[in-house]
Amino acid sequence: MSDSILKVEGIEKSFGDVQVLKGISFTLEKGEVLALIGSSGSGKTTLLRCLNFLETPDKGTITVDGKLLIDGEEHKNMSDKEIRENRLNFGLVFQSFNLFPQYSVLKNVTLAPDLAVKEEIKHMKLTGAQAKQYKEKRYAENMANALMLLERVGLADKKDAYPCQLSGGQSQRVAIARALAMTPKILCFDEPTSALDPELTGEVLKVIRGLKSKDTTMVVVTHEMEFARSVADKVIYMSNGVIEEEGRPKDVFLHPQSPNLQAFLQKAKEK
């Protein structure tokens, strides 16, 4: 299992007295799609937020491509710069999109890569004409890449629109393009369709389905069981802060072992 792209070991996290994650361990291979399922409060979102450095695990380690990124006990000693570099291994698409309202769709996608170029220039100590030339070249690349990504999510014609002019489904597709622009090794989705009207979930799920390839590794927290069954290579069912069951979708969905998962799937079917 040495070629696992993601290795999570013994993640624990408490908020005050409430232990939300009680030792989570799993691995994911490159190009796999992992669906995290479970009822509200089971800890799925907290786990995802730990991967993206939005929460600090109390214990446990997260390793990507053989590189140890987070060690719960050492985390406090990390510099801001290290955290920023490490978290870029992951991308995150939020339930509520969180697009930047004051920027056009295109600028939403190019902003972070452009700012990264600025940091690079500072780091390389470029100045004057050299810096300007480098910046222009890289900005042009970012722009071309952004347009390509918007094309991929089917929103090239909306590049000059503002987020307030988009539907929920379109907003979420822009958010996906924005996350992809930073070329994360692992793209995470936090209930990407939960804030959408039912008739809009399809277009977003279709885009996520379309991203599946041997190079794109994804972790998706979802309540869409049909989507999880058809797209995921691996399903993890969480309950009360532990992984209660994991495996191939057909095993998990057709032959659930634990009574909790059986009840959960039954309820999901009734919805």
Added chain:
Amino acid sequence: MLFTEVTLDLLVNFAQNGLIFLLTLLGAIPLGLVITFGSMSRFAPLKYITKTFVWIIRGTPLVLQLFVVMYVPGLVFNAPMSSRLTAVLIAFIINYAAYFSEIYRGGIESIPKGQYEAGQVLGMTKGQIFSRIVLFQVIKRTVPPMGNEIITLVKDTSLARVIAYSEIIMAAERYTAKGLIWPLFYTGVFFLVFVGALTLLFGYIERKLDYYKG
């Protein structure tokens, strides 16, 4: 003609109100931001000192603050305030910065946490998140309350006369003392015109920022 003469005299004195207004804004807008950072600090002592300071400034009359700045240095420290304008500006800038800081704080706290998190997961620095994402949204949200406060400032400038700094109302009172009453009421026109212009300006800025919602 008396009317022209009075108008010109009042106009010249109204320039002092304009000067106080302009310099107060120049000082209070950035100082307010500094106070905001203090009152939002995670370092508890700084936070509580700042909050107490804002409470004192907002909790006492501006007139009283003018007296304190003008006379306390001389009475207590034996270092009399050399210029009345300096005293006026110190009192006004501190007073208005305290109010502005609360408007900014409200604006900053109204920005959803998700905006910060979106910037974080895209690898932005704290400075970039503030300057490129949050700041503009805060400005949009704080323009209406700031407009309100700034209009109040226009009229407050005439309080400078309590420490004998000559401005339009004080000039008008010189006519009153000579038995000519109408110039005092006439000063209202100057304020109305100035505030009218500001109202148009703020309306324009709000429309400019209205290209997006949220």
